[in-house]
Amino acid sequence: MDESRHYTFLSGVGPVSSLLRLCVRGVATTLVAAGAAYAQVPADTAQRPAPVVDTTARRDTVITPQPDQSRGVDAELRAALYDIATDRPLVALVRLEFLRSSPVALSGDSASRAVVNRRQDLLFLLAQTYYRLGVGERFRGAAQEILNASPSGRYAGLLRLQLMVDAYRRGDYGRATELAAGAGVATDRGLTALISGLVAYNQGNVPQARTAFASAAQDGGPFTPYARYMDALAMARADSSQVGAAVDALRQAAGSASGEVADHIRLTAAQLAYAAGRYDDAISIAGQIDAASGLGSQAVLTRAWAQFRANQLDAAAASFTEFATRYPKLQERDEARVLAAQIMLQQGRTAEAERLFEAIADSLSAEVNTVQGRATSMADAARALVSSRAAGLLFINYPAAGKTLALPDAAGADVSVLAAVFADSALARAAVEPPSPDVVTLADVEVRLDTVANALGNEFPRRVLYVPASTENLGRYAQAAERLAAGDVVVAMAQMRLQEQLDAQALRLATLQRLQEVIGAERGSLDTISARLTAARDSLQRIAQLIDEVANQVRDMLRASAVETRELAQENLTKADSTRAALGASVGSMERTILELERSTAELYVRLAQSIEQNVDSAVRRHPVVALRDSLARKQAHAFALVDSVRTQLDETQRIVAAELAAMQGGESERVRAARAALAEAQAALAQGEAQVIAVVDAELRARATRMIAQLRKDAEAADFGSASASFFQVVEPTGARAAGTQGRARGTGAGTVAGAERNAPPPDTQPSTPR
């Protein structure tokens, strides 16, 4: 049997997995080593070429980097930066909080510049994640820590701007002013100027506000349209004679804006025009806003009022009716219906007006009963709103007015700003246009509230949600909501960490199961190899037996020939001795020489035969065939030993894997349990936070229900009076002859109905919106 074929045979057995390859390599290596040892045997095998088997021991080719703490931290920070830039602040936060809590991540020489910088980087990124996630308290804490440590550092300007935005959002105008006046707020001049202007405007400092708005408008950034809008409002506020100019400025600003921002500006222009008595302008501008758009409700209402004031009664009635029909949830609906009936009355359609007033009064009376029935039990609705995190909608500026302008979550710190501050050129290339402020319209609010409709239930008087927010609950809600947001973040982080552990456990489980499968497969392969080896051994034994028989035959044959040769030689020797003795002295020199030659030849044969007899066994043993047989037998024994060893190892590994699997399937790992406990703790804290918010929202809903009932009663009162008044006019002016738009004789005597209704109906809201 050729050795190279032998190796090929071993290598070619069955599917060669990594484990098997290792075993096989071990077997092959052992065999080759054994082969090398047997090469000492003077046999023909030494002449054959060495088998082509790579026996060189190599190191693992996987590159294992040297641990580098500082680079590792830098890499984590960069990864967190990219998470933030790609709108995954929560992922970034998990990474950063891990770094912050790690006992070794920021260790080393605490005074070294690199460590200090890394700490600052970490704190800055933490501040950015909290800022984006709306966890104000933690944002302020991290930002202030950086500013305290490095008041003029590279992050100071941006953080002051963000702190200013945060202060403005919280209504802390003093702090916002202080930050605006401080040095280093220059990261985003447009936003800085805008916030400064808004603060000044809210504090009544109109000249300063206008200066700031003009500066913001010149910056040319995403806040430019809004700065122009605010400047126009400030102009009108500073001098009532400038309302016309303000309206024109708003028209111009609307022309350079688009979408809801443009509608928002137009709506304000229409409301300003209305407030200034420029009804035709108000009608025209409000008419440019699509009634079905997010700001349509207030556009229709403004138009209706302006038409009413402009004595365009038919159009006004149509607009009021349109408003009441399109926006039945808004509190102005009933007022609009009353006004539509009032217009009928003014037009002398007293019977129609009476019927409409009565219908309004009846429906309002029913609604009062419904709301009254729920007014004291709003806790479930509050819970539903808080659970779905929709309660914040209750506290934005009156949603129907579309006066809430939402700043982007990352206001002042978009990706390009982060890239610049962090000096990250790759991130700078990925930066996109910073988002513009977003107008929160009635449509946005309705869409969001629709998602909570099922939780609120069909019986819930949804109009309560559209009643303007109570000032007294706003502050309480803001504080509780901020804590809730922080709790949400903590829970989300705990969930992510738990999920990581569960994923790791699942991965480990899957890996072990796969390993178990592989071990099973390898065990099978090993059995196959073993069977083939056994077959080879049996075959070899038969060959060895045959070789033994042949060798014995050869040995016997050689030995017999040697004996025969020795005996013949011995006989010749005897004969030579006998012949010499018989010849005696007569033997001549020739004969003596011949006899000596014969004798020495016979002796030579005797020795040769004796030598053969003595060495025939050794010669047979040294025969290449016999030697190869023995070599293969030894190698085969080694192969069996290796297979047995591998089998033992596989069995042991299988046992360990099975035990580990059983342990993993029997329960969660310690890490998973710890993560689950942390999550439970976070959820418990969150539940407490939720309960606080629910209490605030419950109080708010009850207060709203009370106010809504009061308003419904007031509208019902107006409708009742309208109905009675319509009856009155049917008596005093039965022909309906009053000219449209006049109050008739009754008004002349002070008994008109419009006066009362007008007093109930405030003019459209012309307050500026404020971004949040």
Place this chain on the structure above:
Amino acid sequence: MKRIYGVIALVAIGLPAAFAQQPTASLVVASATPADSARDEAIAKLESFLSRYPASELRPNALFQLSELLVRKADEEFAESQRASGGDTTGRSDAPIRPNYAPAIARLEEVVRRYPNFSKVDAAA
């Protein structure tokens, strides 16, 4: 139509209004002319409004309208009574000698007294 005067008379001599609004009165109203019926219905609605919303901002308006209707009613009832009595103004018959404006005056007095800033208070006075 006669009985209506009886009702008016009851009110005029100060009997409780509730008495005047007993079923008898309803029957009388039912037999009145459509114009009277509409007027009385309007009066009833305004009075109901005043009763339901005693603190309403619209109360002076309602009082004013009601007073006008009551004046009309007084005038019409006086005219009717005059026609029924053949124009007697001596007081010898049961017919009143002048329209009964007392209910209207009471409403107007309330306007003047309680709503001095009402835009039409001068007219009420």
